[in-house]
Amino acid sequence: MRITEIVCALDCGHLLVGRSHECDNPAWVRSLPPCSEPAFDVSVSSGEINDEVGRRNRAGEPLYRIDHERIRELRPDLIFTQEHCEVCAVTPGDVGCIPGARVVALNPGSLEGVFDSIEQVADALEILEDGRQLVTRERARLNRLRRWERRPTLVVLEWVDPFFSLGNWGPALVEIAGGELLLGNPDRHSFAIAPECLREADPEFLIVAPCGFGLDRACQELPVLERHPWWDELRAVRAGKVAFADGNLYFNRSGMTIVDTVEIVAEILHGGVPDSVRWRWLRDARPQ
Numbered sequence: 001m002r003i004t005e006i007v008c009a010l011d012c013g014h015l016l017v018g019r020s021h022e023c024d025n026p027a028w029v030r031s032l033p034p035c036s037e038p039a040f041d042v043s044v045s046s047g048e049i050n051d052e053v054g055r056r057n058r059a060g061e062p063l064y065r066i067d068h069e070r071i072r073e074l075r076p077d078l079i080f081t082q083e084h085c086e087v088c089a090v091t092p093g094d095v096g097c098i099p100g101a102r103v104v105a106l107n108p109g110s111l112e113g114v115f116d117s118i119e120q121v122a123d124a125l126e127i128l129e130d131g132r133q134l135v136t137r138e139r140a141r142l143n144r145l146r147r148w149e150r151r152p153t154l155v156v157l158e159w160v161d162p163f164f165s166l167g168n169w170g171p172a173l174v175e176i177a178g179g180e181l182l183l184g185n186p187d188r189h190s191f192a193i194a195p196e197c198l199r200e201a202d203p204e205f206l207i208v209a210p211c212g213f214g215l216d217r218a219c220q221e222l223p224v225l226e227r228h229p230w231w232d233e234l235r236a237v238r239a240g241k242v243a244f245a246d247g248n249l250y251f252n253r254s255g256m257t258i259v260d261t262v263e264i265v266a267e268i269l270h271g272g273v274p275d276s277v278r279w280r281w282l283r284d285a286r287p288q
Contacts, residue, residue, distance in 0.1 A: 003080040003106065004029050005256045006121045010130055017074045021064075022212075025249060025257070033074065035067050046210060046221055047161035076101050078124055083107040108254040110187040111172040115139070117254065141259045145266060148178025152269050153203040155182050158211050158252060160221045162192040169254055170261075177265035179205070199230050205269055206236040207279075209247030215277065218244045219285040242282035243268045250278065 004023040007016060019032045039062050040052050056063055071079070083105045104124045106117040115135045122131020154174060156166035165183035166174070167190030174181040182201040183193060198206075208225070210218050222244075225231055236242050245251060245268075250261040264279050266272065274280045 002253055002255045003082070003117075003121060004032075006118055007080075007125070009118075009134060009256045010122055010125065010127060012125055012127070015125070017076055018071065025255075033070060035071050035074070036064050037067075039063055039065050042212070045161065046159060046213075046224065050159070050161060071101075072099070079103045080121065080124070081105050109168050109189075111169040111258070114169055114254045114258055138256075138259060142176055142262060145176055145259070145262050148266070148270060150270075151178055151180040152205055153182055153201075154179040154205045154207065154265075154269065155198060155201055155203045156184070156207045156209060156251065157198075158190050158209065158247065159192075160208065160210060161224050163195055163198060164190040164211075165193055165197075166190060166251070169258065170251060173258060173262045174265055177262045177269060179265060179269050195228055199228075199234065202235050204236060204239070204241060206234070206242045207245055207251075207265070207268060208242065209245040209251040211252040212248050213246075214248050215244060215246040215279065218247060219280070222282070222285055237282070240281065240283060241268075243274075243279050244282070244285045245279040246277075 002023055002025055004013075004016060004019050005025045007013060008026055008029070013026075013029070016029065016032055018035045019029055020036045021034045021038065023029050023032070039056070042049060044052075053063065055061075077100070079101045081103060102124075104120065106120055108114045108117040115138070118135050118138075119128065119131040122128050122134070156170060156174065158164040158166055158170075165185060166181065167185030167188055169187075171181050171184040171186035174184070182203050183197055185191065208218055208221065210221060213221075231237060245264055250257050250264060260278070267274075268279065274284065276284070
């Protein structure tokens with residue numbers, strides 16, 4: 001999750017003195033000194049990333065490098081981290097002990113967990129009531145999106161080599177957006193599935209939103225999908241109902257963009273217009 005955006009949504013951005021390398025929303029936080037970096041090249045293909053993560057996990061090697069010296073120089077009172085996923089972001093074990101700093105670890109594995117995390121951040125900042133009010137506003141925004149009668153079938157891929165179907169808070173967001181999610185893993189981590197599972201599910205719609213990938217980077221994974229001999233036979237492909245989306249900012253992020261994610265899914269399923277920044281159809285995903 002990107003806790004910096006929760007801090008900013010609570011009007012406490014001025015208290016931030018550093019960030020993780022993944023913190024990028026709102027855009028101005030990129031001016032803060034990064035206190036971590038990937039331990040390997042993440043610009044390679046999704047398959048190569050998956051292989052390297054597996055190798056490092058087996059070897060006990062880190063996925064991230066923490067700049068402990070920079071953190072000590074910044075002298076924070078609070079360090080926010082997460083316990084939800086060792087692959088997605090820095091954990092308390094990565095940070096270790098920083099003199100004078102209290103480490104607050106969040107674990108948002110569900111939609112309710114996301115809301116709980118917002119209140120945890122607010123509580124740590126000693127503005128719990130502000131956190132509760134923010135959660136109330138976000139719940140109201142979600143409730144206004146619960147209006148769809150037809151529920152098209154849908155698969156959302158969080159990774160493409162191998163396939164990972166949508167998990168954690170994602171299925172709840174699809175339900176609010178008026179979709180019937182196939183192959184989903186509500187309130188638990190997604191896991192690798194055989195490609196044939198997608199072929200057998202044959203949904204009306206397919207959304208490709210790889211974890212940590214922006215929209216352009218997600219579109220680069222199209223050849224990985226097309227190498228499956230049955231790809232062109234999928235109902236969603238034949239009907240032109242395959243969409244690529246920004247998984248980094250929306251689908252895979254348990255923060256202040258969950259309502260935006262619902263809006264994106266609703267646009268895809270119920271006739272919205274692509275905005276070329278958040279998502280685009282397959283026909284527009286190929287290099288021009």
